[in-house]
Amino acid sequence: MRLSLDEVRHVARLGRLAMTDQQCEAMRDQLDSILAHFEALQELDTDDVEPTSHSLDMANVYRDDEPAPSFDRDRILANAPKRDDECFRVPLIMEED
Amino acid sequence: MALEAIIGLEVHxxxxxxxxxxxxCSTDPSAGPNTVVCPICTAMPGVLPVINRRAVELVVRTGLALNCSIASHSIFARKxxxxxxxxxxxQISQYELPLCRDGYLDIDVNGQKRRIRIRRVHLEEDTGKLYHTAGNESRIDFNRCGVPLMEIVSEPDMRSADEAREYLVALRQVLRYIGVCTGNMEEGSFRCEPNVNVRxxxxxxxxxISELKNLNSFRAVHQSVDFExxxxxRLLQRGETVPRQTRRWHPSDESRGGYTDVMRSKEEAHDYRYFPEPDLVPMRIGDDWLxxxxxxxxxxxxxKRERFVSQYALTPYDAGVLTQSLEFAQYFEAAVAACRAGQVAEAAKRVSKWLQGEMSRLLNETGQDIADVPARPEHVAELLELVEEGKLTGTIAKEVFEEMFRTGKPAPQIVSERGIEVVGDASELERIVDQVLADHAEVVAKVKSGKTQSKGFLVGQVMKATRGQAVPQIVNDIIDRRLGV
Incomplete structure (x- = not known):
């Protein structure tokens, strides 16, 4: 196994996912096979290959600093699970520790 | 034990x-909640970001001002x-390959020059604002979400709270000079997180290391660093271990002095899994663009400080005060340029003294910025020339300036509206005063013995001798000076 159950739980926690032990085990197996797949790439010799950060061979795609009208507030708030006239509403965030 | 503090500053x-x-979307900070938001800055499904070229340029400009090397190849990362x-x-930010790295900023701390190295300057986006309500909910305003944010990270080169504050003051001054940031700490457009530990x-x-948060003034930065x-x-001397933590500053109030407490332990918080942003192609800063x-x-x-010293023969101290803000320095130069005759150095000295004296006093009293003051530099030059020519005394000039400061009227207009007419020059008036004092030795003796109400008689005599043309206040001042009361 390339991944421990604790690592899976840690990743789940970072993503704020509540997972049962059973789900963690299933996820470990799936992630493990993905990692195994990527290991195949390690066998290639890439010493002479320049690292890239993007699949497109492009650079410098910009826009000018010109503001444009924004969206109507009601449309932006339309799909919010909870809202008031002006803002999104979310449960109060408590610092863990 | 020989202990020394290690301080580095992260500035946003x-x-x-x-x-x-x-x-x-507009970056207007005065817009109503959630009125400058769109599907991109609220992360609706399927949207794609496009880089604002101006933001890249402002970061490169900052890198140049801070003596950094500018990356020819730079990328964004997801945090x-x-x-x-x-x-x-x-958050779209930068991790590997930031736009600028390895620079420095020279600062002056209690007369000593210190060089603070800059590790990196990178570009990212700001977050929204959370407002806590009375209940167990928070409200979110995404107006600020996606506003261009620059992070400037120093090396841990500072050794005292004084140095940390001076670095921050100097850094803000540079950012304002080059027009990249308003530098307003109270409104949060300029934010500082010191990293402090002791060795x-x-x-x-x-x-x-303690990473300090919730600092919205230079004073808070200084006090919190000192506290840490x-x-x-104390803990190191007692042999206790001090864990790495993020700590929040609480300013002093009636019940206790300022202090920090733990927000979170650091190991857990920093697991950001950075990777190159797939939605954005790399930036290449070629020689032409640079x-x-x-x-x-x-x-x-x-x-500018160095030029002021050589061009205007000012002391380094005066040059430092006059160049504190770009607007103040520009005002000074415009006023000197508007002075007609005489040596530049003399005009500069007069203007410098006036701006540091009367102007600064009124700016402090009214809380105004020099750029918004109705009195323009050429008006100040004109006023100072009237004084130089002996047409106004310093005291009257101050009164005239107060009105000028408020209304922007030129000095000659204020003088004529107030009916201030000065007889001859100041030395002529002084001669008349001396004559009156000599003629009324017994009254002079009374005034000197404490009967100050008798002074009115002397002023009256001078007014009579000048046929009412002198300014009573000026006469009064001269008499005070002569009698030493």
């Missing part, structure tokens, strides 16, 4: 662009964390 500065970093003010669940230079033992240095020192940005660079504070 909102860039002065008109539109956001990756969408065209993953989960918090409601960040709708994508990641025993003999044993090499170190405390864990004392806390770390020279274009370089050509648009204004004079920096240090250059």
């Amino acid at each position: 500065a909102q860039l002065l662009t008109r539109s956001k970093m990756f969408c065209r 993953n964390y989960w918090y409601p003010d960040l709708p994508k669940n990641y 025993d230079t003999e044993s090499g033992a170190k405390t864990g 240095i004392a806390r770390h020192t 020279s274009e940005i370089r050509a648009g660079m204004p004079e920096l504070p240090q250059q």
Whole structure:
């Protein structure tokens, strides 16, 4: 196994996912096979290959600093699970520790 | 134990662009909640960011001002964390290959020059604002979400709270001079997070770094750094371990002095899983673009200080005060240029004295910026020339200036509206006063013995001798000076 159950739980926690032990085990197996797949790439010799950060061979795609009208507030708030006239509403965030 | 403090500063500065970093929403800070938001800055499904060219230029400009090397090849990265003010669940930031790195800023601390190295300057986006309500909910305003934000990270080169404050003051001055940030700490357009720990230079033992938050003034930065240095020192001397932590500053109130407490332990918080941003292609800063940005660079504070010393023969201290803000320096130069005759150095000295005296006093009293003062530099030059020519005394000039400061009227207009007419020059008036004092020795003796009400008689005599043409206040001043009362 390339991944421990604790690592899976840690990743789940970072993503704020509540997972049962059973789900963690299933996820470990799936992630493990993905990692195994990527290991195949390690066998290639890439010493002479320049690292890239993007699949497109492009650079410098910009826009000018010109503001444009924004969206109507009601449309932006339309799909919010909870809202008031002006803002999104979310449960109060408590610092863990 | 020989202990020394190790302080590095992380600064976040909102860039002065008109539109956001990756969408065209306005950056207007006065807009109502959630009125400058769109699907991109609220992370609706299927949207794509596009880089604001101006924001890149402002960061490069900052890098040049801070003596950094500018990356010819730079990329954005995703910083993953989960918090409601960040709708994508990641912030587009830079990790590897930031736009600028390895620079420095020279500062002056109590007369000593110190060089603070800059580790990196990178570009990212700001988050939304959370407002806590009375109940167990928070409200979110995404107006600020996606506003271009620049992070400037120093090396841990500072050794005291004084140095940390001076670095921050000098850095803000540079950012304002080059027009990249308003530098307003109270409004949060310029934010500072110091990293503080203490080292025993003999044993090499170190405390864990405290990252300080909730600092919205220079004073808070200074006090919190001092507090942390004392806390770390105490614990290290007792042999206790000090863990790495993020701590929140609480300013002093009636019940207790300012202090820090733990927000979170650091190991857990920093797991951001950075990776190159797949939605954005790399940035390449070629020589042409770089020279274009370089050509648009204004004079920096240090250059201006040095020029003021050589061009206007000012002391380094005066040059420092006059160049504190770009607007103040510009005002000074315009006023000197508007002075007609005489040596530049003399005019500069007069203007410098006036701006540091009367102007600064009124600016402090009214809380105004010099750029908004109705009295223009040429008006100040004109006023000072009237004084120089002996047509106004210093006292009257101050009164005239107060009105000028408020209304922007030129000095001659204020003088004629108030009916201030000065007989001859100041020395002529002084001669008349001396004559009156000599003629009324017994009254002079009374005044000197404390009967100050008798002074009115002397003033009256002078007014009579000048047929009412003198300004009573000026006469009064001269008499006071002569009698030493």
